Amino acid sequence: MKKEGLYVFHQNYVSNPYILVFILLFIIWAVLCFWVYYSFGENWLIVTVVVGFFLRYFIRVRLEIDTTSKQYRSVLNLSGIAVGKWISLEELSHVQIGGIIEYKKKENPTTDDYQQTKKIQVRLIFRAKTLVVWEGNDKEEAKEAGIFLGKNLNLKILDATRREFEWIDV
Structure with a gap:
C-alpha cells in the first residue's frame, strides 16, 4: 500500500485477463526461442524451457x-513493471458475499465422476456486470473482506452464503 485508500487484492484474485497473459507469454516465448536457438545451438530446448518456467513465476496479475x-x-505485473488502466467504480450497487460450487472432472478417463x-467469493456488483475480488474457502475471512470493502466504498x-440472504449492517 503506497497510497492511502489503495488496497491490493492479489492472492485470490479470480478475474484475470487470461488472453493478455497468454499473448504476452507467447510473444516473450517466441523472442526467447529465436534468441536461444541462435545463441546456444543444440541446447536451445533445455534453455528455453528453463527460461519459460522462470518467466511463468515472475508474471503476476492482481x-x-x-x-x-x-x-x-x-494490473499485469511483469517483474516489477505494472500495466493497467484505472476504471471508475461509480456504478457500484453493492458488495455480495456468496458461495459457489466448482465441478472438475476426475482424472480417471473411464468414469464420468x-x-x-465449495468456495466463497466476494463480488462487487455493478448494474451490468460482476467483479470477483476475492475467492477462498474461509467464510469468516470472506465476510471480513466484504465488510472492509463495504465500509471503505x-x-x-x-450475505448470500446461506439460503436466506441477509443484508449486513455496517
Whole structure:
C-alpha cells in the first residue's frame, strides 16, 4: 500500500485477463526461442524451457482498488513493471458475499465422476456486470473482506452464503 485508500487484492484474485497473459507469454516465448536457438545451438530446448518456467513465476496479475477516488484496475505485473488502466467504480450497487460450487472432472478417463469443491467469493456488483475480488474457502475471512470493502466504498453488503440472504449492517 503506497497510497492511502489503495488496497491490493492479489492472492485470490479470480478475474484475470487470461488472453493478455497468454499473448504476452507467447510473444516473450517466441523472442526467447529465436534468441536461444541462435545463441546456444543444440541446447536451445533445455534453455528455453528453463527460461519459460522462470518467466511463468515472475508474471503476476492482481486487482487494485483505490477507495478514495473510487477506481479499480487489473494490473499485469511483469517483474516489477505494472500495466493497467484505472476504471471508475461509480456504478457500484453493492458488495455480495456468496458461495459457489466448482465441478472438475476426475482424472480417471473411464468414469464420468466429477469432484465438487465449495468456495466463497466476494463480488462487487455493478448494474451490468460482476467483479470477483476475492475467492477462498474461509467464510469468516470472506465476510471480513466484504465488510472492509463495504465500509471503505460506502456500499451495502449482501450475505448470500446461506439460503436466506441477509443484508449486513455496517
